[in-house]
Amino acid sequence: MKIAVDAMGGDKAPAEIVKGALLAVQKFPCEIILVGDEAKIRDVLDNETDGENFPLTIRHAGEVIEMGEHPADAVRSKRDSSIVVATQMVKDGECDAVLSAGSTGAAVAAAQLILRRIKGIHRPAIATPIPTPHGTTLLLDSGANVDSKPETLVQNGIMGSLYAKHVLGKENPSVALLNIGEEETKGDELAKATYQLLKQLPTINFAGNAEGRDIPRGKFDVVICDGFVGNVVLKFGEGLALTIMKLLTEELTANGGLKLLSTELFNATFRNLSKRLDVADNGGAPLLGVDGCCVISHGSSDARAICSGIGVACNYVAGKTVEHIKNAL
Numbered sequence: 001m002k003i004a005v006d007a008m009g010g011d012k013a014p015a016e017i018v019k020g021a022l023l024a025v026q027k028f029p030c031e032i033i034l035v036g037d038e039a040k041i042r043d044v045l046d047n048e049t050d051g052e053n054f055p056l057t058i059r060h061a062g063e064v065i066e067m068g069e070h071p072a073d074a075v076r077s078k079r080d081s082s083i084v085v086a087t088q089m090v091k092d093g094e095c096d097a098v099l100s101a102g103s104t105g106a107a108v109a110a111a112q113l114i115l116r117r118i119k120g121i122h123r124p125a126i127a128t129p130i131p132t133p134h135g136t137t138l139l140l141d142s143g144a145n146v147d148s149k150p151e152t153l154v155q156n157g158i159m160g161s162l163y164a165k166h167v168l169g170k171e172n173p174s175v176a177l178l179n180i181g182e183e184e185t186k187g188d189e190l191a192k193a194t195y196q197l198l199k200q201l202p203t204i205n206f207a208g209n210a211e212g213r214d215i216p217r218g219k220f221d222v223v224i225c226d227g228f229v230g231n232v233v234l235k236f237g238e239g240l241a242l243t244i245m246k247l248l249t250e251e252l253t254a255n256g257g258l259k260l261l262s263t264e265l266f267n268a269t270f271r272n273l274s275k276r277l278d279v280a281d282n283g284g285a286p287l288l289g290v291d292g293c294c295v296i297s298h299g300s301s302d303a304r305a306i307c308s309g310i311g312v313a314c315n316y317v318a319g320k321t322v323e324h325i326k327n328a329l
Helices: 015-027 038-049 071-077 082-091 104-115 150-166 189-199 227-252 256-277 303-318 321-328
Strands: 002-006 031-036 056-060 097-100 128-132 135-140 174-178 205-210 222-224 285-288 293-296
Touching (some): 002 082, 002 303, 015 031, 015 056, 015 303, 031 082, 038 056, 071 104, 082 097, 082 293, 097 303, 128 227, 135 150, 150 189, 150 285, 150 321, 174 189, 174 227, 189 205, 285 303, 285 321
Parallel strands (some): 002 031, 031 056, 135 222, 174 205, 174 222
Antiparallel strands (some): 128 135, 285 293
16 A cells, blocks of 8 residues: 655654654555655655665655644645645545644545545544553544534444544444543533433444543553543553653662662563653554545654554554445444
8 A cells, every 4th residue: 555644744843754664664564755855855765765665756846834833824825735636635535544743634634625624523533552451542532622512422433433443453443432430421412412312322232331441541442532531642642651651760769779770670560661651652643534434643753653653544444344334324
């Protein structure tokens, strides 16, 4: 399959984006087209490849959408920007998926304006995998749509369930609604109205309300909410994980004896724990609900995270999630 990668999107572009693409073509069955400033991309490739041939090509795009720009306006005015050109390649059938670590708003706007929403979908949703002791919990929406209606959240449940089944391999995935309590009567009007719709829906395994603590515990396979709440939950979780790791390290290296002990006994454990919590190993979140495969990576993504995100795109395409969503609706 062919993946269009926005080489200019992200805090570490284009160097880490190109390095991640090089890792990905050696790990996944894909070809990659790097979209962006050809001269800058070529400089990185020349430094990294030593003349070796990889299934990578470059598509020049002379503009970049910056983080501070209004997403929809920038997509309309900067037709030669890397994210717009890369998304158009999916629309034209030249590529199977697009990946960007640039402005999330621009990536979502480009997908909606160019790929368009799947017929019947009210709003697309970003589906973010959260590492848990039991594997992964899929959280959506985590930032694409901050003002949701009950019907929008119900569609998030349908799309999340299909992605969890066909891409993450979860048979009959459990779907829960994020709320302030387990009881059916809890929450604001949006939560209560959504609950009533979900419990009448026979096509998903609705498991009731989820509280915030249930997400990292892995109690449910899919947790749905509006994009405002989901984005706050996601960024709080990232910060908490980093803080816990920092505090543990400080406590275990507080004196000489424990420093020696941690070196001999705890290094392997810390490495494994860090790997499980590291967003680089879950380097991409699919934008569900648009008529094509779009994967959004974190703005601070390094090469390993970009490689992982390309793997997410490959699995998304292979799982035929877009087709399953169309059939379900």
